[in-house]
Amino acid sequence: MIGLEWYLGVSALLFVIGVLGVLTRKNAIVVFMCVELMLSAVNISLVAFSSYMGDVHGMILVFFVLCVAAAEACVGLAIVIAIYRNNITADISKINLLRW
Amino acid sequence: MAEYVWLIIAIPLAGFLINGLMGLSSESYRRQKSVIGWLATVAVFVPFLISLQIFLSMNAGSEATVVRLFTWIEAGDFTSEIAYRVDQLSILMALVVTGVGALIHLYSMGYMKNDEGYWKFFTYLNLFIFAMLNLVMANNLLLLFLGWEGVGVCSYLLIGFWYGDIKKSAAANKAFIYNRVGDFAFLIAMFLVFRTVGSLDFDVIFSNLDLFQGDLAFWVAVLMFIGATGKSAQIPLFVWLPDAMAGPTPVSALIHAATMVTSGIYLITRFSGLYMTSPEAMLLVAVIGGLTAIVAATIALTQHDIKKVLAYSTVSQLGFMFLALGSGGFVAAMFHVVTHAFFKACLFLGSGSVIHAMHHVEHELEHEGKDVHFDPQDMRNMGGLKEYMPSTYKTFLISTFAIAGIPFLSGFFSKDEILAYLFNAGLGEFGAIYFALWGLAVVTAFLTAFYMFRLTLTTFHGTFKLPTKFKGAENAAKYLHESPASMTIPLWVLAILAIFGGFMGVPEFFVSTFTGSESNVNWLYNWLSGVTTRAAIILPLGVKWILVAFAILVAVAATIIAYKKYDNDKGEETDAAIKQRFGGLYTTWEDKYKFDEAYEASIIRPGFKLSDRVLAVFDIKVVDGFVNAIGSIVQFFGSLLRFVQTGVIHTYAIAFVLGVILIIGLLIF
Numbered sequence: 085m086i087g088l089e090w091y092l093g094v095s096a097l098l099f100v101i102g103v104l105g106v107l108t109r110k111n112a113i114v115v116f117m118c119v120e121l122m123l124s125a126v127n128i129s130l131v132a133f134s135s136y137m138g139d140v141h142g143m144i145l146v147f148f149v150l151c152v153a154a155a156e157a158c159v160g161l162a163i164v165i166a167i168y169r170n171n172i173t174a175d176i177s178k179i180n181l182l183r184w
Numbered sequence: 185m186a187e188y189v190w191l192i193i194a195i196p197l198a199g200f201l202i203n204g205l206m207g208l209s210s211e212s213y214r215r216q217k218s219v220i221g222w223l224a225t226v227a228v229f230v231p232f233l234i235s236l237q238i239f240l241s242m243n244a245g246s247e248a249t250v251v252r253l254f255t256w257i258e259a260g261d262f263t264s265e266i267a268y269r270v271d272q273l274s275i276l277m278a279l280v281v282t283g284v285g286a287l288i289h290l291y292s293m294g295y296m297k298n299d300e301g302y303w304k305f306f307t308y309l310n311l312f313i314f315a316m317l318n319l320v321m322a323n324n325l326l327l328l329f330l331g332w333e334g335v336g337v338c339s340y341l342l343i344g345f346w347y348g349d350i351k352k353s354a355a356a357n358k359a360f361i362y363n364r365v366g367d368f369a370f371l372i373a374m375f376l377v378f379r380t381v382g383s384l385d386f387d388v389i390f391s392n393l394d395l396f397q398g399d400l401a402f403w404v405a406v407l408m409f410i411g412a413t414g415k416s417a418q419i420p421l422f423v424w425l426p427d428a429m430a431g432p433t434p435v436s437a438l439i440h441a442a443t444m445v446t447s448g449i450y451l452i453t454r455f456s457g458l459y460m461t462s463p464e465a466m467l468l469v470a471v472i473g474g475l476t477a478i479v480a481a482t483i484a485l486t487q488h489d490i491k492k493v494l495a496y497s498t499v500s501q502l503g504f505m506f507l508a509l510g511s512g513g514f515v516a517a518m519f520h521v522v523t524h525a526f527f528k529a530c531l532f533l534g535s536g537s538v539i540h541a542m543h544h545v546e547h548e549l550e551h552e553g554k555d556v557h558f559d560p561q562d563m564r565n566m567g568g569l570k571e572y573m574p575s576t577y578k579t580f581l582i583s584t585f586a587i588a589g590i591p592f593l594s595g596f597f598s599k600d601e602i603l604a605y606l607f608n609a610g611l612g613e614f615g616a617i618y619f620a621l622w623g624l625a626v627v628t629a630f631l632t633a634f635y636m637f638r639l640t641l642t643t644f645h646g647t648f649k650l651p652t653k654f655k656g657a658e659n660a661a662k663y664l665h666e667s668p669a670s671m672t673i674p675l676w677v678l679a680i681l682a683i684f685g686g687f688m689g690v691p692e693f694f695v696s697t698f699t700g701s702e703s704n705v706n707w708l709y710n711w712l713s714g715v716t717t718r719a720a721i722i723l724p725l726g727v728k729w730i731l732v733a734f735a736i737l738v739a740v741a742a743t744i745i746a747y748k749k750y751d752n753d754k755g756e757e758t759d760a761a762i763k764q765r766f767g768g769l770y771t772t773w774e775d776k777y778k779f780d781e782a783y784e785a786s787i788i789r790p791g792f793k794l795s796d797r798v799l800a801v802f803d804i805k806v807v808d809g810f811v812n813a814i815g816s817i818v819q820f821f822g823s824l825l826r827f828v829q830t831g832v833i834h835t836y837a838i839a840f841v842l843g844v845i846l847i848i849g850l851l852i853f
Contacts, residue, residue, distance in 0.1 A: 103841055106837050107834060107837055107838055107841065108834075115833075176832075176833045176834075177832050177833075177834065179831075179833075180830065180831030180832050181831060182829070182831050183829045183830055183831030183832075
């Protein structure tokens with residue numbers, strides 16, 4: 085039997101990879117994928133806790149998270165496409181109109 | 185029957201809403217002039233029939249019926265209901281308002297026929313009737329005040345009906361603002377009443393009248409009276425009424441002669457019990473009334489504008505009514521309100537008919553290609569109209585006889601009653617002043633007959649003067665014509681009322697002297713005796729007859745003198761002769777006693793100066809300075825902090841992550 089800490093370890097690792105990706109990558113789509121990675125990490129920890137505590141609520145919550153994530157991916161990609169059409173770039177460090 | 189009273193109020197409101205909303209939303213509805221006009225007229229005529237039914241179901245001894253519809257305002261111990269009071273006084277006023285109102289609606293259908301704002305005009309008129317009925321039928325002071333303000337708004341809207349003309353909209357403003365001064369005093373009177381009896385309901389107030397004693401009674405009475413001077417155009421607030429003639433003539437007839445301006449008299453009559461407890465307040469009412477009567481009558485003598493003469497005449501007659509109130513003749517005042525509504529509405533509508541005709545002449549001349557511009561209201565351009573406008577002439581003449589006090593027409597009885605009360609008051613407290621006021625009233629009565637015949641004779645007798653006065657108007661006479669039936673029918677109805685209206689209040693002694701017994705002929709007195717108090721008449725019979733004879737003498741003398749001086753186109757030379765005779769005095773009259781100039785110099789200009797030199801400076805330097813200082817401080821800090829916003833998403837993300845780490849760190853350690 086694999087212990088809870090292993091699941092949480094994987095979750096933490098995935099989350100940190102996601103955070104670093106968001107912080108360092110410039111391509112909007114990659115940043116976006118990293119955000120999804122962070123969401124998956126949270127989902128893993130939710131499922132792990134749910135199984136550990138014998139409470140199905142956690143698993144149900146994961147389904148909701150997946151749904152929302154799917155919707156969010158839809159909207160997010162649409163925004164990325166819109167930005168790309170306007171700026172001929174998906175490099176987010178170059179999209180900096182909203183500043184002083 | 186009385187429970188149907190809500191219909192009297194609701195039907196004009198419905199007329200207002202239908203015409204107003206349909207007219208606002210639909211261009212094509214606005215062109216349905218006969219639909220609009222008839223709807224509005226019926227919306228006043230049906231309430232008249234209902235009032236008549238209620239009136240017929242009552243008798244002089246009927247108890248007041250209060251119809252409570254719903255609670256309007258509830259706050260703490262204060263409640264105010266939408267409740268209407270049906271008693272002898274309110275139903276009498278309702279009959280006058282709806283009766284004269286319906287006739288004037290009918291007249292307006294002819295008079296306003298070619299006006300673009302036809303739908304708006306009738307909407308406002310219905311709203312006015314609604315507000316006026318609220319005023320006279322209300323069972324509490326607050327609802328009365330709603331009507332009071334409502335008629336003020338309608339008066340404003342209708343005076344400024346042709347608002348494209350800056351002078352007319354200024355006149356509307358003037359009327360509204362002068363009324364506001366009076367309303368303020370009226371409000372304070374209401375506060376005092378509420379503080380004293382804890383309610384504004386008429387039932388509660390009237391059953392607690394003994395709580396008003398001494399100074400309190402005096403101040404409540406005086407403050408209410410100040411309110412009345414605003415609405416009923418008395419010194420010092422009367423100056424708005426002559427200017428209010430800028431409105432269409434039916435409006436002048438309905439609002440500024442027959443109904444709205446009498447609401448002050450109604451108010452004081454309603455509170456007659458309160459006024460009787462304060463002789464000083466009564467004296468003040470009488471003095472103001474007397475001064476107003478003579479001042480307005482002398483100004484009327486010098487005016488050339490046909491409507492202005494009638495306007496000053498209205499002010500003067502209102503002064504008469506206040507004289508009656510001040511000397512304890514509350515019934516006499518109401519009597520004069522009713523008869524005045526008949527003959528003055530008829531006079532105004534007659535003048536409207538004349539103006540209508542003169543406008544038509546101007547229009548036709550222009551059509552002919554002749555560029556003739558004249559004032560269609562200036563009676564010096566008229567003359568000889570009786571041949572062209574027989575109905576208008578006859579009705580105008582009848583009403584002139586009535587207002588002059590020629591025996592057995594309505595004005596004779598009501599004016600006589602007022603003079604009798606004044607003389608009677610002369611035998612009581614402050615006798616000398618009341619005798620002086622009686623003298624003033626007699627002089628005013630003389631002047632009234634004189635200037636009214638001056639007006640009638642200059643307008644209708646002699647020869648038509650327009651052709652001789654203006655080049656290009658030589659054949660103007662052929663365009664003169666009588667007004668349509670929708671205008672002459674109301675004239676005739678009102679003229680007939682002006683003839684016979686007086687018989688509702690034939691003085692008791694007229695009959696009892698001859699029959700030797702009590703006869704109960706004074707219907708109006710019996711009718712109102714339950715709802716008003718009045719001073720006791722202590723004049724001996726002989727004196728009463730002498731007063732009547734004297735009043736007849738004065739009226740007839742004035743009529744004959746005016747006839748000699750003004751018939752056959754002698755108008756302008758007579759005016760000049762009078763001017764010569766009275767010199768400086770005449771100039772004062774002509775200048776309207778410089779009331780407007782005095783207000784301009786004492787209130788308006790200092791007010792402007794104060795605003796300009798002190799208040800504006802304070803506003804710009806201090807208030808604006810403070811507000812701007814706050815703005816600049818925020819702007820300064822903003823200019824420093826704005827560099828935090830880099831626009832690069834990574835900066836925000838790092839800040840976010842660091843923040844999360846910080847919070848987790850704080851939570852753990």
